[in-house]
């Protein structure tokens with residue numbers, strides 16, 4: 001049984017149609033992400049699940065009970081916000097205990113135990129007596145998490161919880177959040193506009209555009225088999241080359257003819273047919289290197305060095321726009337420079353036809 005079942009969710013803000021018929025099932029214990037560009041309705045959908053936002057139409061079923069009209073504090077959900085709204089004048093423990101304010105039934109001892117347990121969960125055991133304003137950004141975010149977890153909600157709703165942290169700290173917290181989620185077994189729903197964050201953390205991801213869900217899939221399926229050009233472009237990098245389909249043959253600009261059946265998959269998009277491939281599915285051949293399979297020729301037009309890997313933009317013969325190839329950097333291997341002739345080894349199986 002789904003823990004969360006959304007059916008036909010519509011949300012209007014006046015004339016503005018923010019959510020346009022969302023159906024979603026989220027299982028117990030799942031780490032689920034809502035991913036999409038700014039303004040696509042992710043936060044609105046999260047607030048609908050939490051009950052902070054009324055729906056214009058549709059139903060919200062939590063644990064088998066229709067909760068569409070139930071107020072937030074009577075739902076089995078708890079929310080962690082983007083701005084980690086902790087109280088700077090209170091201690092860490094007092095901040096976490098704030099999450100228990102509605103539990104008048106608890107003794108002081110029980111309260112203290114729950115707070116300690118929540119702090120242990122987020123790696124802040126022993127920090128209870130510290131002043132909240134003496135913490136780093138990452139530590140504050142953990143306090144906010146502990147405060148949400150102390151009530152042991154069935155569902156934890158996270159609205160861009162890591163967006164205020166620097167890159168290193170964000171990556172560290174991502175790993176910690178995954179571990180924490182596995183440990184406590186609570187269903188997590190994460191809102192993010194960061195595709196890498198969604199890929200790293202989630203069991204499943206819903207990609208949203210303009211109030212609609214475009215695709216729901218596990219990270220790898222989303223990356224390998226995007227249902228549309230828009231999803232493909234939003235998740236990582238994909239090269240697109242104009243294509244012409246005649247019977248069972250596809251003529252791809254720069255790559256040549258491919259038998260339709262050899263393409264990895266086909267996916268829908270509006271407008272003209274395009275062949276797409278990811279930067280890591282093709283290999284730039286170094287001078288003298290033999291290739292297995294098919295080779296396309298062109299010229300290096302840009303080189304972007306990232307330490308462990310390099311992006312090469314290659315203008316294939318007969319093309320107007322370059323394609324991007326990523327190469328893992330191996331110590332001692334020469335680097336191709338801008339303007340150098342380029343040979344590209346590629347495989348039809350890695351090409352997706354969008355039409």
Ligand SMILES: Nc1ncnc2c1ncn2[C@@H]1O[C@H](COP(=O)(O)OP(=O)(O)OP(=O)(O)O)[C@@H](O)[C@H]1O
Pocket residue numbers: 013016018036037038039040041042043044045193
């Ligand atoms: N209270 C409101 N009144 C009117 N319009 C709103 C309200 N809340 C949100 N919207 C509009 O609904 C759309 C979706 O907003 P929402 O916050 O859900 O987007 P989002 O995908 O979470 O974006 P972001 O990543 O920027 O937070 C936006 O165009 C926003 O301007």
